[in-house]
Amino acid sequence: MGKLGIFGGLVRLLLPAGAIGMLYGGRLPEVAGRRIDPKAQALLDLIVAVRGPNPLTTVADSRVQMAGFVEKFDLPGPAEVRREAGELPGAEGYRAARVYYPPAAKPAATLLYFHGGGWVQGSIDTHDALCAKLAAQAGVRVISYDYRLAPEDRFPAAPDDVLAAYLGLVSGEEELRADPAKLVVGGDSAGANLAAGLMHDLVAGGHPLPAGQILVYPAVDGRMTSDSMQALADNALLPRDRMEWYLDNYLPAGHDRQDPRFSPLFSDHLAGQPPALILVAGHDPLWDDGQAYASRLHGAGVEVEVAEYPGQIHGFLNLTKVQPEGTVAIAGLARWLSGRLHG
Template sequence: MSKVKLIAALLRVLMPEALVRLLYGGRLPVVAGRQADPKAQAVADLVALVRQPGVVPTVEESREQLAGFVARFDAPCVDPVTREDMTLPGSEGPRPARIYRPEGFDQSRPQPALMYLHGGGWIQGSIDSHDALCAKLAARAGICVVSFSYRLAPEHSFPAAPQDVRTGYLALRAQAAELGIDGDRIALGGDSAGANLAASLLHSLSEAKLPLPWAQVLVYPAVDARLNSESIQALQDHPLLAMSRMKWYLDLYAPEPQDKLVPEISPLMSPCLTGQPQAFVLVAGHDPLWEDGLSYAAALEAAGVAVTVARYPGQVHGFLNLSKVIPQADTAISEVGDWLRQALENPA
């Protein structure tokens, strides 16, 4: 890797959007009519230089890369939000959690909340990697956000994570009053693998006829382990989420002989979509999971669920965690926050 190329790519990532667009000129990639956002493409080009094609990192290297990438390229929350570290029960013991409360949050009477599950391919990511995002959601939605840490693969493969999430969600409902939360107005959300776990939990709760959350927020969700959609095929070599990396994540999370098409892993296969809560689904056009999100939104709608779809045609996977360098991330976070504010105030 040329050091000069790497420095040039990093400078493009840090430059103002107008200048980056000018530098790319008419060379921005187009997929099925969706042109890449210039800052998103600058990030993709940088990642392509850092990640060697065909080289699979160790799990620890991958975790360090993700944490470092977010630390460098995500802007902190500037709004006044309080943070409190706590624990919630997991299926095999207490799990770390962090509760965010915006300025003016009134704990004297129950308030709506969002339980958030971080992304990271089930093997990486953490409360810390998604700290800024959760704080921004709390501030912009004007609600309490509870970020929950589930166990990661490969140390804890499927079904450890969904079991933790189910236990944690039910515990949060049970403890809601002491946290100043309205247990009947808890939304469930997550991004990427976290959105997968949110959709998986909704399947499990529906199947068991347990209390459902008030709303669901799924940000570029992974919902179909077949990995055969048109967008996955078209973007199979995308630097931020290549097909080879998706297969690696899945194999670590649900190793053979586990059937990856069970609804708990592939929620698109769920027969329990009817009766699920109102949904917000966000998709990015230069993310291989573009059609996963759209297909799942369509399946929810066909089952009678009220669905709002937010399309960002030029964006890449994970862009909400790159708000320092991708301006549209801030727009997207505000859109999620506005929807949550309205959804948690009014019935579907």
């Protein structure tokens, strides 16, 4: 599709949801009874127009694309949130961190956040607005951590980094420090995978646990055989071939996809984990990952809340300029976070 088609898709995306729904004439896709939000479908159609018939690209280009996508389609974070550069340990030396301080933040209350991006892309910058919004709305300090990316540093570099960062943060020996009782760990997509894997490592190692975990459309089952994976294999934003491309870049050749550090669904250290909030989107191939993980945590005696957005797509919390439900979802996360840390 040419530039005219892309322009038309962008114009449609910017219309109110009701008007977009009328343009589709009631022919919006459903998956297991979950009808997609009109604006979400308009965004998927625009992605198809932009990417063209061959959506896979180089690692460098994918990083530029993700950064540009978020810059175009996400609302900025609140200006009153103060940002400071910091650092936390990684497995092979210190890594950058960005610290967010809202005006009413209580220094003891902290969210340690891991960005998404398929372990290959994404950064502190792509998730700057999301972290600032969570800080402002929950009234907590947020620390966004720059773990190593693949393919330059393959698994287990990222989980080793986040474990080192967490242990450094709670040790009391670093400039950035946090009391585990006033600390929540969270992330989205690949970042949620790292947060869930971190819980496995902490319980297995007998380390102090945080007060909670926030998992936003988590990837927790490397088999990729769930019903939602099959039904949404051709999803424009996160198709199966793109997910396989992420894994090819992230995992060493032949690595067991059921390794619990990569697929926390198979962890035998779920019991005793802190309360969890799991957010899932109905037109995201990872819908069943989140649901299955919630079920397994609940079965292990963990307090779990599932926030369902049946009409939404993967990544919608970073697309709030064109997906208003992302703003609603962020507010829900902030309420839960505030309740865990201020309650």
